[in-house]
Amino acid sequence: MPRLVIDTNVFISSLLRRSYPFLVVDTIFKERKNFELCVSNELLNEYNDVFNRIKFFKYVDYEIKSKILLSDIKKFGIKYSPSVKIDTIKDEADNRLLGLFLKYAKLNI
Numbered sequence: 221m222p223r224l225v226i227d228t229n230v231f232i233s234s235l236l237r238r239s240y241p242f243l244v245v246d247t248i249f250k251e252r253k254n255f256e257l258c259v260s261n262e263l264l265n266e267y268n269d270v271f272n273r274i275k276f277f278k279y280v281d282y283e284i285k286s287k288i289l290l291s292d293i294k295k296f297g298i299k300y301s302p303s304v305k306i307d308t309i310k311d312e313a314d315n316r317l318l319g320l321f322l323k324y325a326k327l328n329i
Contacts, residue, residue: 223256223298224248225263225321228270231293235285236276245289252296259297260320267293 226245233241248255259267271286300320308318 221254221256223258225258228266231267231289232270232276235271235282235289236279249292249296257293257297258300258320259293260300260316262316263320264294264297266316 226248230241231245233239234245248257267290271290276282276286
């Protein structure tokens with residue numbers, strides 16, 4: 221089963237307009253038996269923080285759609301806990317994604 225780590229920007233883009241990110245996210249949750257969405261506590265916190273930024277609330281139905289999406293992510297995501305902190309990329313949030321990817325890829329970290 222393919223495992224996925226989804227960047228926060230993909231989820232935000234999927235909430236704001238029907239575009240490729242929307243199609244990706246829609247497919248993940250419609251066909252969730254065919255995909256494993258990988259998350260960590262840190263990534264869930266990031267999703268929550270970004271989803272709740274006031275600047276996004278001006279978009280139609282954003283608040284309710286973001287709450288539903290976050291609920292679905294928590295419900296269907298498989299939690300992994302990276303055991304090593306990655307510090308390869310300048311953006312700390314991207315390091316979290318890389319660490320999660322390496323953990324579920326079972327690369328012994």
